[in-house]
Amino acid sequence: MPLRWHLSLLTAAMVLFSMGAMTIVAYMTVSASLTASMDRSMEEKANSLLARTIDPLFVSKLNDEISLFKAYNPDTRISISPPGWQGTHGDVLPVPLELQSVTSGVKVSIQSLGGERLLAAGNEYGAIVVLAQDLSETHQLISALGVVLMAISAAGVFIAIAAGMVTASAGLKPISRLQRAVDHVTRTDELKPIEVEGNDEVANLTRSFNAMLEALQESRTRQTQLVADAGHELKTPLTSMRTNIELLMMLNRQGATGVISEEDRKDLERDVLAQMEELSTLIGDLVDLAREDAPRRELEEVELQEVLETSLERVKRRRPDVSFELKTMPGQVLGDPFALGRAVLNLMDNAAKWSPPEGTVRIRLSEVDEHTFGLTIADSGPGIAPEDRERVFERFYRSISSRSMPGSGLGLSIVKKVVERHGGSISVDESDDGGALMRVTLPGAPENGDRQTTAKDTAVPGAKGRGQVFAQRWMDRNKKDYQ
Known part of the structure; x- marks a missing residue:
C-alpha cells in the first residue's frame, strides 16, 4: 500500500475514533437530559395534583379534573387515589408498595415500564398520584439525533480521507522527488546533487543525501585517481623488467647469435631483481594506502x-x-x-x-x-x-x-x-x-x-x-x- 494511503487511512481512523467517541457521548448526554427533563415535568405535575387532593371541591369533581388533565396532556395517563380512598380513579396503573405507607413529606418513585415513563408520588395523608407518559416521541427524537450524529461522523471520515490524501500528496512530494533522484543515480550512475527546498525534515534529509553523494563522488574520484596513478607507476618497472627479461631469454635460446660478457649478464640479472624489488615495494605501498582508506580498526x-x-x-x-x-x-x-x-x-x-x-x-x-x-x-x-x-x-x-x-x-x-x-x-x-x-x-x-x-x-x-x-x-x- 502506498505511503499516502497509509497516512490517509491513519488520519481517517483517528477521525473515526474521535467522532465515534463524541457521538456516543453526545447521544448519551442528550438522552439523559431529555429523560431528566421529562422526569422533572412529571414530578411538578404530580406534586401539583397531590396538593389539590386535600381540597374537597377537587375530590368531588375528580373525574372532571382527570379529563381536564388528559385534555392538556394527551400523551400521559393518570391515576389518582385521594386521602382515605381505597381505590383509584382514572387509568389502571401500578402503585409501588413503598408509596402505600408514606409517613411524612412527599415520596416519589420513577421507572420505565412498557415504553412509558412511570412516576408515582405519595404524601403522608395517603394520597397517591401515578403518571405514565409515552416515551415513543422521546425515543424518536433520540433516534433522529443518533442518525444525524452518525451521518456527521461518516461525512467527517470521508472528509478526513480526502484531506489526508491531499495532505499526504503535498507532504510526500519532496520524498517522491528524492526517490526520482535516487532512481536517476541508480539508472545513470550520475552523482548529481538534489535541489533543496525549504527547511523542514525532508529538506534536512535531502541535505544529508547530497552530503552522501558528495562523499561518494569524492571516494570515487580518489579511487579513480589511485587506479590511474597506480597503473602509471606500475607500467614503468614492468616495461623495464619485461625488456630485460626478453633480452635474457633471447640470449639463452639455442642458436642465439648475440653474445654478451658475463659482467653484462650479471648486470641484467641485477637490474631484473632490482625492478622486481621496486615492483614489490610499490605493490606493498599500494596495499598500505588502500588499507588506510578502508574501515578503521x-x-x-x-x-x-x-x-x-x-x-x-x-x-x-x-x-x-x-x-x-x-x-x-x-x-x-x-x-x-x-x-x-x-x-x-x-x-x-x-x-x-x-x-x-x-x-x-x-x-x-x-x-x-x-x-x-x-x-x-x-x-x-x-x-x-x-x-x-x-x-x-x-x-x-x-x-x-x-x-x-x-x-x-x-x-x-x-x-x-x-x-x-x-x-x-x-x-x-x-x-x-x-x-x-x-x-x-x-x-x-x-x-x-x-x-x-x-x-x-x-x-x-x-x-x-x-x-x-x-x-x-x-x-x-x-x-x-x-x-
Whole structure:
C-alpha cells in the first residue's frame, strides 16, 4: 500500500475514533437530559395534583379534573387515589408498595415500564398520584439525533480521507522527488546533487543525501585517481623488467647469435631483481594506502617506545652502514598499533635511504605538553627543498632530485594519513646538518617516571624483551594483510 494511503487511512481512523467517541457521548448526554427533563415535568405535575387532593371541591369533581388533565396532556395517563380512598380513579396503573405507607413529606418513585415513563408520588395523608407518559416521541427524537450524529461522523471520515490524501500528496512530494533522484543515480550512475527546498525534515534529509553523494563522488574520484596513478607507476618497472627479461631469454635460446660478457649478464640479472624489488615495494605501498582508506580498526593503547624500538630494529638490518641515535620516553597513545608501526617504519626507512654511508639518523620522542608527544626524525642527507616540502605528502609525488632513487612516492602519503587519523600532524623542516627533519605530533599521555634510552650503532636495550612480542604481532598482521 502506498505511503499516502497509509497516512490517509491513519488520519481517517483517528477521525473515526474521535467522532465515534463524541457521538456516543453526545447521544448519551442528550438522552439523559431529555429523560431528566421529562422526569422533572412529571414530578411538578404530580406534586401539583397531590396538593389539590386535600381540597374537597377537587375530590368531588375528580373525574372532571382527570379529563381536564388528559385534555392538556394527551400523551400521559393518570391515576389518582385521594386521602382515605381505597381505590383509584382514572387509568389502571401500578402503585409501588413503598408509596402505600408514606409517613411524612412527599415520596416519589420513577421507572420505565412498557415504553412509558412511570412516576408515582405519595404524601403522608395517603394520597397517591401515578403518571405514565409515552416515551415513543422521546425515543424518536433520540433516534433522529443518533442518525444525524452518525451521518456527521461518516461525512467527517470521508472528509478526513480526502484531506489526508491531499495532505499526504503535498507532504510526500519532496520524498517522491528524492526517490526520482535516487532512481536517476541508480539508472545513470550520475552523482548529481538534489535541489533543496525549504527547511523542514525532508529538506534536512535531502541535505544529508547530497552530503552522501558528495562523499561518494569524492571516494570515487580518489579511487579513480589511485587506479590511474597506480597503473602509471606500475607500467614503468614492468616495461623495464619485461625488456630485460626478453633480452635474457633471447640470449639463452639455442642458436642465439648475440653474445654478451658475463659482467653484462650479471648486470641484467641485477637490474631484473632490482625492478622486481621496486615492483614489490610499490605493490606493498599500494596495499598500505588502500588499507588506510578502508574501515578503521578498533583502537587500543599503544606504547610508542615499543613501536620506535621495534621499527628501528628492522631499519638497522637494512642499512648497517648508517648510525642511528634513539632518544625516547615511556608513553601511550590511543590508536592502531600496526598503522603507527608502519608509519614510523616508513619515516625511518626514508631517513636511512637518504643518509649517506657513515651518516647518522637521529630519532627523538619527547613530551610537548601533558597531552601531546613530539617525534622528530632527522637524517644527514641532502634535505628537501622548501618548494617541495608541502608536496612530498602527495600520492606518487617525487621531486626531481629523488626520481633517480628507488621508491614509489607513497610512503610519506601513507604516513600523513596515519598521523592525521590519530589526531596528529606532520611537517618537514631542515635538520642541523642540512638533511631532512620530519616533525610529528601525536596526542597521548606520558607514563610516570620518565626515562630515556639512547642507542648508537647497536641494538636498542630492551627491544628484544618488551618489543619482541609487538614486532612479532606487527609482522604477523602485515603478513595476513598481504595474502
